[in-house]
Amino acid sequence: MRPRSAAVPGRSDVRTREDLDMTKPSSRSTLLRPRTGALRTIRNTAARLIVSLTVLLAAHTAQAERFLTLEEAQKLCFPEATTFEAQTLRFTAEQTKGIAAKCGLAVRNQGNRLWLARTGSNVSGVLFLDHVIGKHELIDYAVALTPDGKVRQIEILEYRENYGGEIRRPQWREQFRGKDATARLKLTDDVSNISGxxxxxxxxxxxxxxxxxxxxxxxxxxxxxxxxxxxxxxxxPAAPARP
Structure with missing residues (x-):
């Protein structure tokens, strides 16, 4: 009879089927496996964030509205014009100083785009395309001037802010008609404000x-x-604007 091997202290000679099954995941791999509930929570949170961002972007986009194209503004301001001659201004340092001195404001852009409105061979006026910052976003607008430099018409082309679009009201824009470089043009003075x-x-x-x-x-x-x-x-020469 073959002698049985001596038992090793602290070790059981009994091996279960689970011990012998090498394909069964270890407790370590089980801990590393994501739980189904956690994955569901992550997916739900991500879905809610995507929906919220979509709603916010849609709300912002809805507020940005183009009212007129450049061509529409040209025809609206100078319906009698037969041609529009495009020109691009690039200010010299001397011109920049002169503009700032005349209007009492910093010159933010070193140039302007404009169009000479012609009726036949005569110049009917000048259309400026300009941009300013509202509260956060750009406002595109056109300024139509007569040949002697008086405001003929103001048109808002595109307004991107969430609030303040009331500046497009005809009553507000109409108050600039006839103004020239000698006008004070100061809000709440000779230009009315719009609440909000x-x-x-x-x-x-x-x-x-x-x-x-x-x-x-x-x-x-x-x-x-x-x-x-x-x-x-x-x-x-026009008198300098009052401070």
Whole structure:
């Protein structure tokens, strides 16, 4: 009879089927496996975040609205014009100083885009395309001027803010008609404010004031140099705007 091997102290000679089954996951791998409940919670949280972001983006997009294209603004401001001649202004250092001195405001852009509205060979006026910051977003607007530098019409092309779109009201824009670089153009003084749209009102007003100063310093000399276009001779220098 073969002798039985001596038992090792502290070790059982009895091996269960579970001990011999090498394919069964160890307790360590079980701990590393994500629980089904945890995965469900993560998926639900991610889904809620996606829905919330989608709603916020949709709400913001709904507030950004384009009212007019450039071409529509041109025809609206100068319906009699037969052509629009595009020009791009690049201010010299001297012109920048002159514009700032005339309007009493910092010149934020070193140039402007404008179009000469022509009826036949005559210049009917000038259309400026300008941009200012509302509270957070850009406001695109057009300033139509007569050949002698008076506001003919203001049009809001695109408004991206969530609030303050009331500046598009005709009553508010109409108050600029006939103003030129000599006007004070100060909110709550000769320009009325709109409750809830104060920042937009102020910045658009300042933008119009800069455009009028730009006309006097940069554009008027160009127009006066055009022969046979029916453009009035340059007016005497405008009095500086009151602080």
């Amino acid at each position: 749209a104060t920042i937009s009102c102020r910045h658009v007003t300042e933008g119009i004031k800069r455009v009028l100063a730009t006309f006097e310093v940069v554009v008027r000399p160009r127009l006066s140099a055009i022969a046979g276009d029916g453009v009035p001779n340059p007016a005497p």
